[in-house]
Amino acid sequence: MRLLVLGGTAFLGRHVTTAALDRGHEVATFTRGVSGDPPEGARPLHGDRDDPDALPAALGRWRPDLVVDTSCRTRAAARNAAAVLGGVAGYAFVSSLNAYRNWPPGPVGAEDGEPTWDSEDDAYGPNKAFAERVIGTAVGDGFLTARAGLVVGPYDYVYRLGWWLARTARGGRVVVPDEGMDQPIALVDARDLAGWLVALAERGQGGAVNATGPAGMTTLAGLLDVCRDVTGGDVEWVRVPEADLEAAGVQPWQHLPLWLPQATARTAWDVDTSRARELGLAARPLAASVADTWAWQQTDTRPRYSPMGLPAPGLPADLEAALLAGR
């Protein structure tokens, strides 16, 4: 079938493009062309999806049967997609757990019982919820919204897992959050998510799905030990109490990626993924996700790509030195 990836050149979308080609689809990607080219075999279409004229102009007479949308972050982008693509048979939209009004801190129960944002705020979560409504109304039964949790894997330009890999590879004394180490966490490999999105679009699956790994599939300590094993770093974990991290100005998630203070973490990582499991979202072994991400990271020569102007995650060297001093 003719499958359009909105996005498709950077991380998750890139894997969607590959999965769609592997499944025999005729694939086009639609991007501004800033993040690079799609995998070979896909037809690159260019334009800014915030511009209402861009997508129709790029598509011309080529009409997709299916859409996987990984790049929607604004209300204009949602409206423009809804105006042009409402007639497709299957539309898999990549949303976020942030679409839920109560997350974080959560917990997140079954999809139908959880309210999503309905405010006018021009912010990530409310924009995702708006897009779900607008595109969902235009497409109808074949609209799937995958509310993704933490996504990892090769081509992850956000570098949250990537920072831990680089840090453990360097070895030595590594600051970790004492109370946070035993916290159950969950993540989804971009390749598992990508193949599943394409398969669900093919069959016109509709509805909302919490799209992440099973709650408690590992802990932060479990993940960091895999990072150490995969990189071969000679690491000593230095467990710093949460109160000391906060007093020193360590920003959760940003300075120590994947770390949230316990008051938030206990519920934020508690996400019901029963529907995702029923619909066949796979979870490959964590060690494979980490090893493949590390293999890619060592060969990645692309300039850092930051579509949302995100600052690079990681613990600044002076903060790390201050936290390690005297321990």
Ligand SMILES: NC(=O)c1ccc[n+]([C@@H]2O[C@H](COP(=O)([O-])OP(=O)(O)OC[C@H]3O[C@@H](n4cnc5c(N)ncnc54)[C@H](OP(=O)(O)O)[C@@H]3O)[C@@H](O)[C@H]2O)c1
């Ligand atoms: N990473 C996570 O942990 C996580 C968690 C929850 C949800 N998500 C969601 O998962 C999705 C994954 O994103 P990704 O970055 O991996 O997807 P991607 O499709 O691989 O990359 C983003 C794509 O959007 C294109 N793009 C950006 N702005 C555009 C615009 N104005 N017009 C047209 N194209 C535009 C980029 O290309 P150009 O720059 O060349 O335009 C790029 O191809 C996002 O929707 C995100 O909200 C991610």
